[in-house]
Amino acid sequence: MNERKILPVKSDIIFRMFFADERNVDLLTSFLKSVLRLPEDEYSEIVIADPYLLPEYAGDKLAIIDVKLHTKSHKIIHIEIQLHVTPEMRERIVFYDAKLVTEQLGSGDNYHTLQKVVSIIITDENLIQNSLRYHHRFVFYDSEAAVEFSDIIEIHTLELRKLPERDDGTELYDWAKFIAAESEEELNMVAEMNPQVRKAVVKLQELSADERARDLYERREKARRDIDSRERWARAEGMAEGMAKGMTEGMAKEREVWQNVMADKNAEIARLKEQLANEKVKDKR
Numbered sequence: 001m002n003e004r005k006i007l008p009v010k011s012d013i014i015f016r017m018f019f020a021d022e023r024n025v026d027l028l029t030s031f032l033k034s035v036l037r038l039p040e041d042e043y044s045e046i047v048i049a050d051p052y053l054l055p056e057y058a059g060d061k062l063a064i065i066d067v068k069l070h071t072k073s074h075k076i077i078h079i080e081i082q083l084h085v086t087p088e089m090r091e092r093i094v095f096y097d098a099k100l101v102t103e104q105l106g107s108g109d110n111y112h113t114l115q116k117v118v119s120i121i122i123t124d125e126n127l128i129q130n131s132l133r134y135h136h137r138f139v140f141y142d143s144e145a146a147v148e149f150s151d152i153i154e155i156h157t158l159e160l161r162k163l164p165e166r167d168d169g170t171e172l173y174d175w176a177k178f179i180a181a182e183s184e185e186e187l188n189m190v191a192e193m194n195p196q197v198r199k200a201v202v203k204l205q206e207l208s209a210d211e212r213a214r215d216l217y218e219r220r221e222k223a224r225r226d227i228d229s230r231e232r233w234a235r236a237e238g239m240a241e242g243m244a245k246g247m248t249e250g251m252a253k254e255r256e257v258w259q260n261v262m263a264d265k266n267a268e269i270a271r272l273k274e275q276l277a278n279e280k281v282k283d284k285r
Contacts, residue, residue, distance in 0.1 A: 006187065007208040009179045010124055010160065012065040013220045015081045017213055020048050020067045024203055028069075030196040034171040035120055035135070035156055038071065045072040074115045076100055081122040081179070093121060097153045114152060122158045122179060134162035135172060167193065 007014045019028045029043045049068040066080040078100065082089070100117045121127070128136055136157045140149040158172075160180040167173055174194040178201070181187045191198040207213050 005208075006184045006205060007213060007217055008182060009204060010081055010083065010122070011217055011220065012081050012083075013216055014207070014213070015079075015122075015179070016065050016067055017216070018200075018204060018207060019079065020050075022048060024200075027196060027200050027203065028067075030171070031175045032077065032120075034175050035158070036077075036118065037137075038075070042071040042073060042075065046070075075118065076115060077118045077120070079120045079122070081124075083124045085123055085125040085127050089127065093119060093155060094153075097155065101152060116152055116154065118154045118156070120156045120158065122160065124160050124180075126159055126161055127157055128159065132162060134159050134164075134176065171196075 009015055009018060018024060019031070025046055025048070028048075029046055032038075032046075033043060047070045049070070064080065066078055068079075069077050071077065078097070080093075086092075097117050097119050101114060104114055105111070138155040138157070139151040139153070141147070142149065158176060158179075160176060163173070163176055163180060171194060174190065174197045177190045177193070178187070178197050181190055184205075187201045187204070191201040
């Protein structure tokens with residue numbers, strides 16, 4: 001095994017290269033079963049959309065990379081991993097899932113032909129702020145009546161930072177620890193938990209020895225660093241401009257106040273001079 005650092009699964013490009021590889025469909029299936037509540041038969045025919053489509057990401061374009069697949073009854077499953085949570089992330093996920101529903105219908109098609117859309121959103125930062133659970137399932141639901149309206153869209157969130165230190169006894173925990181692992185030592189510990197995860201660790205070691213995989217990962221990380229650097233520069237420039245603008249506006253306001261004070265003083269002096277002049281006129285009389 002090459003002694004170079006093992007590639008992290010929570011990198012979106014490595015996640016796709018690993019789980020969208022048809023040679024690893026058994027590992028993908030094991031992961032899906034740990035997250036979802038689908039009937040067992042659904043997993044018997046997993047079809048990965050565009051399994052070989054992996055653009056040679058060049059320049060600084062940082063498109064969202066995901067894994068999309070279909071089950072036996074053509075349910076659509078979309079898996080996405082994000083290191084950072086953005087303010088508009090929830091709205092974007094809902095929009096994308098709604099698009100996956102609407103694009104199923106052509107002219108004259110019936111609504112009953114619509115297939116369920118399931119998203120699995122994995123984040124390395126906290127997405128659901130008011131809960132300590134690392135896994136959530138969201139559907140259309142009346143929380144007051146405790147009645148589910150529809151599960152045509154089902155969104156699962158898996159937040160890696162919320163994983164407890166102690167094993168909770170679930171296969172989902174094993175897979176989440178595998179995805180979250182940042183070192184070979186952590187992976188070796190995870191490998192002891194589950195035979196499928198142990199197999200996944202071996203496959204990841206093989207992927208990490210692949211020069212093309214390493215090259216794509218390094219280019220992806222460079223693009224990410226470049227964008228982060230530009231965003232920090234833009235924020236710094238914005239703060240500097242804001243401070244300069246604030247100082248300019250503050251100085252202008254100060255001049256305005258001073259001018260008003262001086263105007264009031266001049267008016268007061270003029271009034272006093274006029275009053276003195278009137279008194280002198282009275283004295284002469």
